[in-house]
Amino acid sequence: MTNNPLLSVENLHVSIEDKPILKGLSLTVNAGEVHALMGPNGSGKSTLSFCLMGHPRYTITQGEILFKGKSILELEPYERAAAGIFLAFQYPTAIPGVSVANFLRAAMRGVRGADVPVKEFRLTVKTQLKALGVPDAFMNRYVNDGFSGGEKKRLEILQMAVLGPALAVLDETDSGLDIDALKTVAEGINSQRSPERGILLITHYQRLLNYITPDFVHVMVDGRIVRSGTAELAHELEAKGYEGFRTQSSAPVHTVS
Amino acid sequence: MSNVIKPRVDINEDYEKLYGFHMPDNYVFKAKPGLDEKIVREISWMKSEPAWMLENRLRAYQHFLRKPMPNWANTALLNSIQFDNIYYYLKSTEKKGDTWDEVPADIKETFERLGIPEAERKFLAGVSAQYESESVYHSMHEGLQKQGVIFLDMDTALKEQPEIIKRYFGTIIPAADNKFSALNTAVWSGGSFIYVPKGVKVEMPLQAYFRINAKNMGQFERTLIIADEGAEVTYIEGCTAPVYSSDSLHSAVVELIAMPHARIRYVTIQNWSKNVYNLVTKRAVAYEGATVEWLDGNLGSKLTMKYPGVYLMGRGARGEVLSVAFAGNDQHQDAGAKMVHAAPDTSSVITSKSISKGTGRTSYRGLVKVYPGATNSKSTVRCDALLLNKESRSDTYPTMEIDEKRVSIGHEATVSKIGDEQLFYAMSRGLKEQEAMNMIVNGFIEPFVKQLPLEYAVELNRLVQLEMEGSVG
Numbered sequence: 001m002t003n004n005p006l007l008s009v010e011n012l013h014v015s016i017e018d019k020p021i022l023k024g025l026s027l028t029v030n031a032g033e034v035h036a037l038m039g040p041n042g043s044g045k046s047t048l049s050f051c052l053m054g055h056p057r058y059t060i061t062q063g064e065i066l067f068k069g070k071s072i073l074e075l076e077p078y079e080r081a082a083a084g085i086f087l088a089f090q091y092p093t094a095i096p097g098v099s100v101a102n103f104l105r106a107a108m109r110g111v112r113g114a115d116v117p118v119k120e121f122r123l124t125v126k127t128q129l130k131a132l133g134v135p136d137a138f139m140n141r142y143v144n145d146g147f148s149g150g151e152k153k154r155l156e157i158l159q160m161a162v163l164g165p166a167l168a169v170l171d172e173t174d175s176g177l178d179i180d181a182l183k184t185v186a187e188g189i190n191s192q193r194s195p196e197r198g199i200l201l202i203t204h205y206q207r208l209l210n211y212i213t214p215d216f217v218h219v220m221v222d223g224r225i226v227r228s229g230t231a232e233l234a235h236e237l238e239a240k241g242y243e244g245f246r247t248q249s250s251a252p253v254h255t256v257s
Numbered sequence: 258m259s260n261v262i263k264p265r266v267d268i269n270e271d272y273e274k275l276y277g278f279h280m281p282d283n284y285v286f287k288a289k290p291g292l293d294e295k296i297v298r299e300i301s302w303m304k305s306e307p308a309w310m311l312e313n314r315l316r317a318y319q320h321f322l323r324k325p326m327p328n329w330a331n332t333a334l335l336n337s338i339q340f341d342n343i344y345y346y347l348k349s350t351e352k353k354g355d356t357w358d359e360v361p362a363d364i365k366e367t368f369e370r371l372g373i374p375e376a377e378r379k380f381l382a383g384v385s386a387q388y389e390s391e392s393v394y395h396s397m398h399e400g401l402q403k404q405g406v407i408f409l410d411m412d413t414a415l416k417e418q419p420e421i422i423k424r425y426f427g428t429i430i431p432a433a434d435n436k437f438s439a440l441n442t443a444v445w446s447g448g449s450f451i452y453v454p455k456g457v458k459v460e461m462p463l464q465a466y467f468r469i470n471a472k473n474m475g476q477f478e479r480t481l482i483i484a485d486e487g488a489e490v491t492y493i494e495g496c497t498a499p500v501y502s503s504d505s506l507h508s509a510v511v512e513l514i515a516m517p518h519a520r521i522r523y524v525t526i527q528n529w530s531k532n533v534y535n536l537v538t539k540r541a542v543a544y545e546g547a548t549v550e551w552l553d554g555n556l557g558s559k560l561t562m563k564y565p566g567v568y569l570m571g572r573g574a575r576g577e578v579l580s581v582a583f584a585g586n587d588q589h590q591d592a593g594a595k596m597v598h599a600a601p602d603t604s605s606v607i608t609s610k611s612i613s614k615g616t617g618r619t620s621y622r623g624l625v626k627v628y629p630g631a632t633n634s635k636s637t638v639r640c641d642a643l644l645l646n647k648e649s650r651s652d653t654y655p656t657m658e659i660d661e662k663r664v665s666i667g668h669e670a671t672v673s674k675i676g677d678e679q680l681f682y683a684m685s686r687g688l689k690e691q692e693a694m695n696m697i698v699n700g701f702i703e704p705f706v707k708q709l710p711l712e713y714a715v716e717l718n719r720l721v722q723l724e725m726e727g728s729v730g
Contacts, residue, residue: 053681053685054685055681056677056681057677076684076689076690077681077684077685078684078685078686078687078688078689078690080685081684081685081686081687082687086685087685089682089685092682093676093678093679093681093682094679095679095682095683095696095697095700096700096701096703097699097700097701097702097703097704098696098697098699098700098703102696103683103686103696106683106686106687106688106692106696107686107687107688108687109687110686110687110688110689110692111686111687142700142703143700159686163686163687
């Protein structure tokens with residue numbers, strides 16, 4: 001099999017305003033795999049997620065991001081979305097006055113490049129709302145406007161489910177959630193696991209991994225992945241803390257997958 | 258790391274096609290440009306007015322000469338108005354039509370292109386269409402006539418309802434109020450007069466459409482609406498003009514009187530071309546338990562100065578101004594509201610939403626005044642400004658004069674730039690930059706749009722989309 005990996009990040013170096021954040025990060029995600037990327041605050045996890053989605057503030061100084069074998073570095077965020085990349089934001093932005101329904105509809109149209117029939121739209125959304133335990137009235141609220149932390153994260157998962165991306169990057173989707181919300185969101189993510197889809201879970205804590213078992217775990221420190229392993233690694237991490245990995249950060253380690 | 262794609266759209270192109278066209282000049286009477294006493298007399302003579310109205314005009318003309326130009330808002334633009342180049346009176350047809358077939362072909366075509374007869378068939382209770390200085394078409398549902406509702410152009414009203422006009426004309430906005438109310442009172446022509454009898458509720462809106470066609474035109478319509486006790490009416494005005502390189506002047510005076518427990522809702526969707534000075538005085542009085550709402554959508558024009566006001570004169574009266582202003586390149590929208598609490602238990606709400614694009618400039622200018630004895634009055638002011646580009650500008654000038662202690666007054670102002678984070682969020686969901694921006698702007702004005710009758714909400718969204726073209730980059 002010579003199939004291209006879904007996502008292949010190669011020796012990525014990224015700066016914000018000349019300050020280097022990512023310093024040679026490499027990572028490969030294949031379709032059907034769930035990867036967890038763990039690391040302390042400031043290690044560059046969110047930077048990676050924004051770079052995958054094409055945030056204009058970040059400058060890529062070196063390296064390559066291949067999605068389905070093609071470089072996406074020159075693609076606009078909307079083109080990446082249409083290609084099949086989705087980012088669930090750590091801090092989703094409010095868009096007052098724009099209903100969730102209108103936003104989702106526009107997003108589906110954008111990703112597909114064609115209008116979505118009303119009937120199909122309603123059906124898709126209804127099914128997913130039910131799965132996430134969200135009332136229908138949610139659709140009439142304004143995007144993230146006055147949402148609780150849990151509602152924001154649910155909306156991110158709802159968007160992922162409706163848009164059906166090939167690669168879903170979930171940035172700290174567990175942060176700010178109480179245990180019940182965490183369970184619902186985790187179930188939402190689990191239901192999106194499929195042989196066609198790659199998932200990259202970015203998380204600070206191990207607790208989300210109690211509900212979602214990843215195929216691979218990577219530890220990120222100071223802009224690089226310093227250890228990669230299986231789900232076991234997360235438990236080791238919980239026991240040792242990130243301190244134990246810091247000393248290894250001088251020697252970059254490539255992924256095992 | 259990525260190249261932003263910038264769509265190249267000429268902003269004026271679509272306006273020109275849809276609204277900015279003009280028809281050949283066919284006039285039965287055209288006064289020479291510039292203003293003097295002779296022109297004022299001529300206008301009155303053309304209309305065969307009663308003597309009191311001529312005297313009223315002549316006094317107002319003297320006020321106009323004496324009154325200084327406002328020394329605020331935008332003095333550079335105000336002082337560049339060439340009063341001598343303006344045509345103050347232009348009559349395009351002898352006969353006013355009661356059906357569209359009676360309207361001269363050019364003029365009929367103009368209003369058809371603007372969609373007025375279609376709107377009339379679908380959802381309006383009455384329509385008045387003004388072309389240059391005079392009303393050219395007028396109609397009202399028969400049912401309303403039977404209920405005693407009067408809806409006339411102001412010139413006809415002066416002939417048919419002289420007592421009521423003489424009694425109320427200029428009582429809410431005296432000629433000497435400001436330079437432009439003086440000018441309007443001197444040379445007014447056209448506009449609407451509405452009287453809704455006690456307890457009559459007009460369910461469907463009455464609409465007036467004001468069209469400027471000629472170059473260097475001055476349009477000075479005069480509107481007076483009286484809702485008698487417990488009556489209700491919604492009035493909608495729209496306006497457009499052709500795109501010319503020289504300036505036109507639109508200076509209306511609108512007076513509203515809401516008798517006890519009456520309700521007037523006055524909706525403006527103004528969409529002037531970018532060569533029009535729009536300097537308008539609008540004011541209402543609301544008596545006991547009455548409600549007056551101004552919904553004011555200001556698009557287009559070179560400079561707009563407009564501050565709809567409500568004088569809350571009776572216990573429990575309520576006033577609201579909800580406005581949206583959009584200023585594109587080289588435009589200045591100086592808009593706001595005036596709420597005067599002169600009775601107990603009165604309440605007012607001002608919501609101002611403004612969008613500045615390119616070098617566009619918006620200002621909120623408002624006054625809330627509470628007189629002694631207006632106890633338990635409540636006022637809420639909220640101004641939100643959205644800046645689309647780096648060079649866009651917005652200012653707020655809120656004034657509060659509160660001379661009564663037992664009141665509740667709130668003021669809140671926000672200025673935000675269309676956030677990179679908002680744009681990125683929407684773009685990460687598959688929206689192109691322009692689409693994302695349009696969506697954010699539409700969301701911003703949603704509180705205004707959702708108050709409009711559906712057809713106008715659709716229209717306003719479409720107009721904003723037109724204005725938004727080319728806003729990226």
